[in-house]
Amino acid sequence: MTHYSIKDLQNFTGIKAHTIRMWEKRYNIVEPKRTNTNIRYYDDDDLKKLINISILNRNGYKISAIVSLSDSAISEEILSLAHTLNDFESQIEGLVVSMIDFDENMFEKIFNTAVIKMGFEDAVINILYPFFEKIGVLWQIGTITTSHNYFISNLVRQKIIVAIDGLVTSFTNKTKTYLLFLPEGEHHELGLLFYQYILKKNNYTIIYLGANVPDECLIELTKSEKINGLMTSVKAPLKQDEFVEYIKDLSKKFNSKPIYVSGFGINSLGDMLPENISFFKNPREFKNKLNV
Numbered sequence: 084m085t086h087y088s089i090k091d092l093q094n095f096t097g098i099k100a101h102t103i104r105m106w107e108k109r110y111n112i113v114e115p116k117r118t119n120t121n122i123r124y125y126d127d128d129d130l131k132k133l134i135n136i137s138i139l140n141r142n143g144y145k146i147s148a149i150v151s152l153s154d155s156a157i158s159e160e161i162l163s164l165a166h167t168l169n170d171f172e173s174q175i176e177g178l179v180v181s182m183i184d185f186d187e188n189m190f191e192k193i194f195n196t197a198v199i200k201m202g203f204e205d206a207v208i209n210i211l212y213p214f215f216e217k218i219g220v221l222w223q224i225g226t227i228t229t230s231h232n233y234f235i236s237n238l239v240r241q242k243i244i245v246a247i248d249g250l251v252t253s254f255t256n257k258t259k260t261y262l263l264f265l266p267e268g269e270h271h272e273l274g275l276l277f278y279q280y281i282l283k284k285n286n287y288t289i290i291y292l293g294a295n296v297p298d299e300c301l302i303e304l305t306k307s308e309k310i311n312g313l314m315t316s317v318k319a320p321l322k323q324d325e326f327v328e329y330i331k332d333l334s335k336k337f338n339s340k341p342i343y344v345s346g347f348g349i350n351s352l353g354d355m356l357p358e359n360i361s362f363f364k365n366p367r368e369f370k371n372k373l374n375v
Contacts, residue, residue, distance in 0.1 A: 086124040089115075095130060095179075095217070096137045097172065103133070110150040112136065127183060134180050135161050138173045162189060175214045182218070182235045190238055203246045204284070207277055208366050211239060215273075236273060243276045250283050259311040260288040262304065264296040266329065271318040274345065278314055281366060285375040302336060313337060317346040334360050343369065 093100045106112045113129040135157050139149050142164060152160065161177065174193050181189035197206040218235070263279055265272060272294045282289050290308065292300065304310070315333075317326065333342060334357035343361050356362070363369045 086118075086126065087130055088124065092125055092130060092133055096133045096176070098133060098137055106146065106150075110146070112150060131180055131183055132157070134176045138164065138176050141170065141173055162192065171209050171213065174210050175217060178210070178214045178235075179217060182231050185231075185234055187238060190235070194242065203242075204281070204366075207243075212365065239273055240276065243273065243280060247276070247280050247283060250280070252283055252286050254286060254288060258286060258288050260290060260309060262290045262292070262301065262308075262310045262313045264292040264301060264313070264315055265294040266315060266317065267295055267297050269317060270294045271316070274316045274318070275314075277366065278316075278345075278369060281370060281375070282314075282373075285373070298333075298336060305337065305340070310340060312341040312343065314343040315345075317344065330360060331357060334358075343372065345369065 089100045089103055092098070092103055103113070107114070113125060113132060115123040115125055115129075117123055132154065136146070136149055138161060139157065140146060144160075149157065161180070164173075164177075174197055177193045178190060180186070181193065194206065194210065197210050200206075201209065218232075261282055263275055263282075265275055275291075275293075279289050279291055290304070290310070292304075301313070305313075317329075330344065333344075338357075338359055341359055341361060343363060345363050345365075361372055363372055
């Protein structure tokens with residue numbers, strides 16, 4: 084069990100700390116525990132319950148009605164809402180609960196509903212990207228385990244691959260070809276997969292090499308194939324000088340081709356950006372750079 088402070092609960096649920104304290108006293112919604120040194124803390128069950136209450140409250144349920152429900156009844160209400168959740172925050176919070184509980188069914192209901200309402204691309208940008216940002220915070224304070232990370236990453240990976248396979252493209256002799264890869268030591272592939280989806284959706288040809296690709300492989304391929312541009316993402320926490328050196332080296336090796344880079348350290352170079360390197364922070368910036 085992870086220990087949370089009341090400030091942690093406020094950050095993850097959006098419920099103000101003073102409101103949580105008031106609900107504790109008035110409704111006994113959660114009951115803080117105490118460490119051996121008498122410091123108050125909350126656990127996973129408290130976090131999940133408050134996230135669920137936050138979702139219900141945001142969707143019109145009065146707190147007086149919520150507190151009369153059992154934990155199982157609250158969960159059932161959340162699942163019934165999964166098909167109708169409209170605000171992004173409620174959907175993101177629902178996905179957090181599905182991850183903590185390893186609940187694939189709940190994940191499917193929430194994400195599939197978002198795809199039906201707004202389309203796959205917007206569902207990923209508006210729901211999954213903020214969701215993974217929240218996961219990053221949970222990871223930093225030790226809330227989620229490696230198992231949680233593998234569980235949710237595998238579900239998202241499946242969704243993106245199915246979406247890529249379902250695209251119908253129209254290639255011509257003027258179609259540009261992009262080489263997508265992650266550098267050696269980099270294994271966070273979900274973002275790269277989604278950029279593959281964006282490129283294919285806009286009728287680009289993609290050569291997808293995946294994770295942990297050595298430079299020798301890239302050099303060999305660009306010599307034998309017509310490549311119009313390269314795209315990569317760096318998530319591993321490199322030191323700033325290491326990142327700058329890597330980008331400059333990449334620019335020299337492929338100086339005749341545009342290279343699109345996202346991820347960690349994208350602001351490290353400042354005004355020293357090589358001419359053929361183009362940084363972007365998110366899918367919308369990437370699409371703007373490609374004019375799609």
